[in-house]
Each structure stands twice: as C-alpha cells, then as structure tokens.
Amino acid sequence: MARTPERIAVEIxxxxxxxxxxxxxxLQELAACRDESGEPIDTQAFVDMSMLPSFDIPPDIDTSYPVWAVDKSGRALVGDNADRIETLDQVRRP
Incomplete structure (x- = not known):
C-alpha cells in the first residue's frame, strides 16, 4: 500500500x-503523489517549503539561490525544485 501524502509530510x-x-x-515522493482523480497534488498544501527542518543556514549564504535545507554535514538541498544537493562551499562560489 502506498504511503499517503499526509504520512510523507509527517516524515518530512x-x-x-x-x-x-x-x-x-x-520531497520527490510527495511530488509524485496523485489525488483521487489522478492529478498531481499541491505539495504546498502538505509541506511549507520555507519551513523545512534544517541546521541553521549560515548568514553568508544567499538563500535566494535558493537553499532549502542544510544537513549536519553541511550539504544543502538547493535549486528551484529542491532537487540538487551541494556543499555549502559550492553554494558560496559565484
């Protein structure tokens, strides 16, 4: 049985x-969820992307990149679709 968007949102x-x-x-699993009519769900109805759990993003990081979240190793979830991972050093490079 597939997990519900609600369950995936809790895990996020x-x-x-x-x-x-x-x-x-x-986040990719949530984006792949469909409603009863087979249409993609509105993921923002389940998870506020601006409120993702994260270690503090250092103040010298330009979050307009965008940087969505940072893990304990200093790797960041980045990009318009939150689909790329870069180190904070990579994010700092122009």
Whole structure:
C-alpha cells in the first residue's frame, strides 16, 4: 500500500537532519503523489517549503539561490525544485 501524502509530510517535518539526500527523496515522493482523480497534488498544501527542518543556514549564504535545507554535514538541498544537493562551499562560489 502506498504511503499517503499526509504520512510523507509527517516524515518530512520529522526529518532527522543527518542526510539531505533523505529529505530530497521524501520531497520527490510527495511530488509524485496523485489525488483521487489522478492529478498531481499541491505539495504546498502538505509541506511549507520555507519551513523545512534544517541546521541553521549560515548568514553568508544567499538563500535566494535558493537553499532549502542544510544537513549536519553541511550539504544543502538547493535549486528551484529542491532537487540538487551541494556543499555549502559550492553554494558560496559565484
């Protein structure tokens, strides 16, 4: 049985901050969910992307990049679709 968007959203909110790749997988699973008529769900109805769990994003990081979340190793979930992972050093490079 497939997990519900509600269950995936709980897992996202409870992400343990260890590996941002795990968060990316959860967000991809949520984005793949469909409603009863087979249409993609509105993921923002389940998870506020601006409120993802994260270690503090250093003040010298320009979050307009955008940077969505940072794990304990300093790897960041980045990009318009929150689908890429970069180190904070990579994010800092122009």
């Amino acid at each position: 909110v409870e992400w343990d901050l260890r590996d941002v790749a795990d968060l990316r997988v959860l």
